[in-house]
Amino acid sequence: MNAAAELPLVHARGLIKRFDDLVAVDGIDFDVQKGEAFGFLGPNGAGKSSTMRMIGCVSPPSGGTLRVLGLDPVKNGADIRAQLGVVPQEDTLDLELTVRENMLIYGRYFGLGRKVVHERAERLLEFVQLEERLDSKVEPLSGGMKRRLTIARSLINEPDILLLDEPTTGLDPQARHVVWDRLHELKHRGATLLLTTHYMDEAEQLCDRLVVMDKGKIAAEGSPVELIRRYSTREVVELRFAAERPPDDLAARIDGLARRVETLSGRLLLYTDDGDRTAERVHELGVQAQSTLVRRSTLEDVFLHLTGRTLVDE
Amino acid sequence: MTTIALPRGAALFERNARAHRSHFLIIFSGFFEPLFYLLSMGVGLGHFVGKVPGPNGELISYASFIAPALLATAAMNGAIYDSSSVFWKMKYMKLYDSVLSTPLGPIDVAVGETSWALFRGLLYAIAFLTTVSVLGHVHSAWAVLALPAALLVGFAFAGMGIAGATFMRTWQDFEFLNLVQLPMFLFSATFYPLSVYPGWLQVVVRCTPLYNAISLIRGLMLGVVGWYQLVNVLYLLLFGAIGVRIAERRVGKLLLR
Structure with missing residues (x-):
């Protein structure tokens, strides 16, 4: 340093x-x-x-x-x-x-x-x-x-x-x-x-x-900024589902839309540089998510990427 | 180590003094308890008992016989009462966690708490001794030394009491303390001379800390002083010093993990 x-x-x-x-x-x-x-x-x-x-x-x-x-x-x-x-x-x-x-x-x-x-x-x-x-x-x-x-x-x-x-x-x-x-x-x-x-x-x-x-x-x-830049993308698209687990075939269907996809309980995270555009393409595929959220990457995403787990127990 | 330990432990003493300002009544109870025993047992029961042989065989009033023992017991109880507050401070208030994050160490905690227990014991002793001398149960100028003696008794039990408190897991565990404290109070030649026991039991009683405390203070208040009091003093000093040492180690072991 x-x-x-x-x-x-x-x-x-x-x-x-x-x-x-x-x-x-x-x-x-x-x-x-x-x-x-x-x-x-x-x-x-x-x-x-x-x-x-x-x-x-x-x-x-x-x-x-x-x-x-x-x-x-x-x-x-x-x-x-x-x-x-x-x-x-x-x-x-x-x-x-x-x-x-x-x-x-x-x-x-x-x-x-x-x-x-x-x-x-x-x-x-x-x-x-x-x-x-x-x-x-x-x-x-x-x-x-x-x-x-x-x-x-x-x-x-x-x-x-x-x-x-x-x-x-x-x-x-x-x-x-x-x-x-x-x-x-x-x-x-x-x-x-x-x-x-x-x-x-x-x-x-x-x-x-x-x-x-x-x-x-x-x-x-x-x-914080360095870590986010190094271990995550600029933006994240969060797809939320009513069921505990998103549909099984979903990950395969959206493969290629994002740089990386994380599956969590009830939601899917798509790591991408352009959130809006990725969200649009997901929509075009006809994916039925309960809600879609585009947000900035945070340290939470860094942690998830590094450990495969969330910071606060879900 | 000890050269800096003393003034630092003093800050904890100051803390206890401030904390007790609002409930000084508890301190009074430590004075009234022996007084009530003296009036009921010494004066009331003593009426039927009549004269009893003192340490040198001379016959004295029953109240004069038990007054020194009550003083010794009050010093013991005061010190042990304080040690139960150590349990609360350590386990629930986490007081020592904050104390140990300052320059103070476990030895300062042990010294600070012990010296506070001593101070309280001294207050009890002064009040009680004044009262019994007014009631006419002090028979010698040696009785002046009963004050430092009571302080020594307080030291002996404070050190050990604080050490004991660190082993307590719940409030229920304090029942064990009662189980030691109460028989010691009743059977350490408090209410009758040691001579009522068979020989082997006399030896057992002589080994208890409260017997040594009573023997010391009774000798001083009745003016029957000899080398044996020196044994009592050494016993109590050693007992207390071992207690402080154990208390220091336990605080360190439990909180500095």
């Missing part, structure tokens, strides 16, 4: 994580540069969270090399963690404390002085638009508010790297957009973001560069 002399903030070579017989992360290589928004895209169980936990120094690697901020997580875990901001997949907010206290106490874990923590807490809670809930307990907050509080909390030590594990999983669409908006703002300020997601729209929105993970391995790497 970037041949600049600067050392990567995170550097992994042949990184492995094993749990008893299960290989969660199976020898992956990647580098994350300063100021980048770097994503791990893949379905549940691809090894994304395990990778994140190793970078966060809360899970020792089983093999390979890992350097975070130039340091070894096994030897310098506490020093590295002092420079990280962590937004875990599951909320781990302190239910016995108020919103403000969550910030103050978390800051104290980093050994920050009371005055500094107070000042930062006010500023960060304003940043995530929680300034009106300062003295509220955590429990009654909505899912989106809890997420935003977790993000504010992760920034209390002014981290060099922000680790976000599935930052918007479980949120309703509106709450997701608020979170994305805040993360965009952080990006503009030059923060280095590392995030995992199984939402292709989240990856497209936020990531400058990403790796597609499947079964503990990296299947592809690049920017």
